[in-house]
Amino acid sequence: MLVAFLVSIRKIHTTMSGYQVLRSVLQFLATTDLTVNGISLCFSSDSSLPALADFHQSFPVVFLDSSGRLNLCADVTASTYHQVQHEARLSMVLLDSKADDGFQLLLMTPKPMIRAFDHILHLCPLSRLQAACHRLKLWPELQDHGGDYVSAALGPLTTLLEQGLGSRLHLLAHSRPPVSEWDISQDPPKHRDSGALTLGLLLRPEGLTSVLELGPEADQPEAADFRQFWGSRSELRRFQDGAIREAVVWEAGSMSQKRLIPHQVVTHLLALHADIPETCVHYMGGLLDALIQGLKETSSTGEEALAAAVRCYDELSRLLWGLDGLPLTVSAVQGAHPVLRYTEVFPPTPVWPAYSFHKHFPERASLLPRPDKPCPAYVEPMTVVCHLEGSGQWPQDAEAIRRVRAAFQLRLAELLTQQHGLQCRATATHTDVLKDGFVFRIRVAYQREPQILKEMRSPEGMISLRDTPASLRLEKDTKQLPLLTSALHGLQQQHPAFSGVARLAKRWVRAQLLGEGFTDESLDLVAAALFLHPEPFTLPSSPQVGFLRFLFLVSTFDWKNNPLIVNLNNELTVEEQVEIRSGFLATRKQLPVMVIITPQDRKNSIWTQDGPSPQILQQLVVLAAEALPILEKQLMDPRGPGDVRTVFRPPLDMYDVLIRLSPRHIPRHRQAVDSPAASFCRGLLREPGPSSLMPVLGYDPPQLYLAQLREAYGDLALFFYDQHGGEVIGVLWKPTSFQPQSFKASNTKGRMVVSQGGEMVMVPNVEAILEDFAILGEGLVRAVEARSERWTV
Missing domain, CATH: 3.30.70.3030 (Alpha-Beta Plaits)
Structure with a gap:
């Protein structure tokens, strides 16, 4: 009927192709709000016909048939239509992007609610909605729906939650199980027996973690409405600018608790206004958080510990920049460790070892394990690459450069101890530094060393450049890895959920005993792809939905015939990506089984050169394909998710x-x-x-x-x-x-x-x-x- 309406207003005509008709329909849906401006197939000027405004007073969405008296969208709620608008806008963006796989993403990729929305909640038993109708005094709505209290309460409940979630919410959708068939000689099934009402929350990351709901000033007339809406949670507060306002403050100490503030909002408002107790709200938003929670504080998923480690790294960087006495000045300090890109599964915490638990090694100011004690805590140093300026004083021989670097490592440890009192331990290849309980491993780098390692001299004295295992390894460790760490650090600043998604993904892969086959960097890049190329979804705002999409991507991506292009910082143009795909097909036999391309690595897929093997990748694909439906079924079960750790236990x-x-x-x-x-x-x-x-x-x-x-x-x-x-x-x-x-x-x-x-x-x-x-x-x-x-x- 919508296509017929567009034909009648000449938005669609007979010369259009099927693709153009599709675009016209999507464009209309994306730009027309039928909850405000309804449409009609009736073009009669009969004054006895009711006006569109009359229908808007009775229905949230208005689309009249050719008689002008029947609303074709009478049973469509405002939230459902907004969901249609949302999907139409996403579809238009995808079509305009001219992506090679746009058709498949738009029309062939399933979008179940659990994978499309950040948080899911189930209201059950549905009989509680009958009490909600009485509490909200929905007598006319009950009559309009023939006593169907679920349909009667649906619109007011979604409006209530949309108002309460405010800037945290981008879209709220709902889903009801289909009505089962019944014999005509029997009574129809009861509404309370039809399962649960499921609501999906699509969240805005920019407002999600705010603990404050700021209300009007105390002397404003709107203050009474604010107090009535929030009930006992509203209280007067004085702010730093001297204003006294009504406000609601939610209890949330860690980032994981802040991500779940919508849970507090939903349960409070439903109990206050709809007489639905918290026991009837089954909220699925952070059930996987336990898999990456820190060891000491069960309420945190590690974001605070990661931030503390990064702050310590920043302080160490400033100390390195300000060192006096180095023969050459520091030209760059770059992190090269998963902690410094927020993707370490279990981030380090400050370590204060008990000396009685260890053997002492006084000559090196170090501790050693004792055979009569349990294994001491695992401490992994965080790698930092310290680049020194170029100078004619650097030798041009690889062995001589190694010796000069070793001298710099010793001098670095000496200066950090003398000038800043830090405990250091130097070796020929690195310097370990203990600062505020964190251990950093500083590697001195010279920018021309990889090129010198590539130099090959012929018997005639001619020099040519050729990649060697040593040069490739050094270039990866001192150039590629710091660049990747910096790019993913920036991605985390833009998308706070990235850390949780990457860490859950790596936790799952390692729990399947397959961690040895995949580098940290390759799994981080797969997780990054979910944020840089989220189509046909929106950006994930919770680790839970990001992890589900990770499983879907791993299990459905055609690793044999396509490279996974991760366009960090949006540096690759559409033309360059087409060129990369063409080059991939031409050189497929020389490339690893799993190919991940970035702007800094457009041909070789350096992060998957050493693995996985075809068998390991196939095993991961199979396990992901098996885990995804199990986990989605658990999260969509209104009776409770059961044991979500099941999919993390290895076979x-x-x-x-x-x-x-x-x-x-x-x-x-x-x-x-x-x-x-x-x-x-x-x-x-x-x-x-x-x-x-x-x-x-x-x-x-x-x-x-x-x-x-x-x-x-x-x-x-x-x-x-x-x-x-x-x-x-x-x-x-x-x-x-x-x-x-x-x-x-x-x-x-x-x-x-x-x-x-x-x-x-x-x-x-x-x-x-x-x-x-x-x-x-x-x-x-x-x-x-x-x-x-x-x-x-």
């Missing part, structure tokens, strides 16, 4: 061998998906001690054990582990492990000689290998479980 039945570890020697045991109620003391003080020694750095026995296993048996098996407190190492034999091999003296590790068909061949000695697993991990390994039904020799 262990696929592994051939399970190596179970002792929690005593797992330093990050409390970070496990199923966090233990109690764990071992890790030798930390609550407050700074009288003096400061360098804590034990990077000591993680399970990771050291894994490195030994991979070095010794990497040719026979793959090893999988969750670095965040996992108690199990999964072992998969490689497909070729049990194929007999010809005897070689250099290839006897883990194998035994047997006779097959009169020929001496070598096969794995499984019993000896399993025994070696236990011997290598003595004290750490609790048990080795061989699942012999999955393999045979």
Whole structure:
């Protein structure tokens, strides 16, 4: 009927293509508000017909048929029409962007409510809406809807919540389960038996975390209305400018609590005005927060700890810039660690080690683990790249540059200790600095060193440049990684939900024991893509919805035939992106299985060069495809979400061998998906001690054990582990492990000689290998479980 109306007003004509008709319809919906200015298919001048204004007094949305007496949108609520307008605007933006996949995004990508809205709430049982109708005195609405108290209360309730959420809310939508069929000889189903009323909140990030609802001044007439609307939550407050105003202050100390202020608003207003108690409001907004909550404060998801670490880094940067006595001045200080781009899953907190818990190493002013104590707390230094100015004094030989850098590292530690009293420990490659309980690892860099490493001299003395593993690694560590860290730091400043989404994504991947196959940077970039290219959705404003979209992206993206282009800072034009896709298809065989392109890395996908393998990526895609519907079903269940940690628990039945570890020697045991109620003391003080020694750095026995296993048996098996407190190492034999091999003296590790068909061949000695697993991990390994039904020799 809408198309017929557009034809009648000549917005659509017979020469238009189907695409042009679609654009015209979307343009009309996006720019016309039928809740204010209704439309009609009746063009009669009969004065006896009711005017559009008459219909607006009775219906929220007005679209009259050709008789001029029937409102085709009589049952459409204002919030539903605003949702249609919203989707039309998004569609127009997508069509105007001329994206290659615009058609697929617009017409073939599902947008379920749980994935489209930041927060979801379920009102049930629906019988409570009957009391709401009485409280709101909706007698006329009840008569209009034939006693359907759900439909009668829907409009007033959405208006109430829209007014209360105010600047926090961009859009409110609702969904009712369809009415089930019934036999004509039976009574129709009761409204209270039709499930739950589901509301979706699309939030504005700029106003979401404000704890203050500022009302009118006390002497203004609107003050009484404000007090009546907010009830007991409204109170008079004096502000710094001297004004005395009505205000509502919500209790929220951490960023995660501030993101859930809409929960407080909704439950308060529904209880106050609609007689709907909090027990009938099932709010789904922060149920996944527990997976990334800090160790000490369960109410925080780590944003405050990350901000504290970044502030400490900023202070250290200023100290480096102001150092006196360096032969060359500092030209740049850049962060190169996930903490400094807000994507570390569990951010560091200030560390104050208990000296009685450790052995002392006085010569290095350091602490060491004690064998009779549990493993000390895990402390990972935050990498900082310190660039020194170019000078003719720098040598042009790679080995000489390394020696000069080592001298700078020593001098840096000396000056920081002398001028600022910081505890430092210098090595030839880096300087560890302890500041305010945080440990930073400063690496001195010279901008021309990667180029010098590329220089190849021919016998004739000609110099050519060629990438080498050393030059690529150094360029990535000192140039690409700091640039990426800076760009993602800026992205977090624009979109506060980015940190939570990236950390949840990495927590899930590592919980599936697949973390070793993916670099931190590659997963951060996948999460960044959800904010830089959110189509067909809006930008995520909560970690929960961002994580659901991460699972959808991973499980549906065509990794084989398309690169994932992450247009950081919007530096790539549409033409350049088309060129990148063309180059990708031409060089696909030389590229890794997972290709992620950024403006600084347009061809090589450096963050996925070393992984994942095709098998690991396929496993991640399968797990994401399985986890997404399970989690969405849990969050959309009005009876409660159940155990959302289910999708974070890894499937262990696929592994051939399970190596179970002792929690005593797992330093990050409390970070496990199923966090233990109690764990071992890790030798930390609550407050700074009288003096400061360098804590034990990077000591993680399970990771050291894994490195030994991979070095010794990497040719026979793959090893999988969750670095965040996992108690199990999964072992998969490689497909070729049990194929007999010809005897070689250099290839006897883990194998035994047997006779097959009169020929001496070598096969794995499984019993000896399993025994070696236990011997290598003595004290750490609790048990080795061989699942012999999955393999045979």
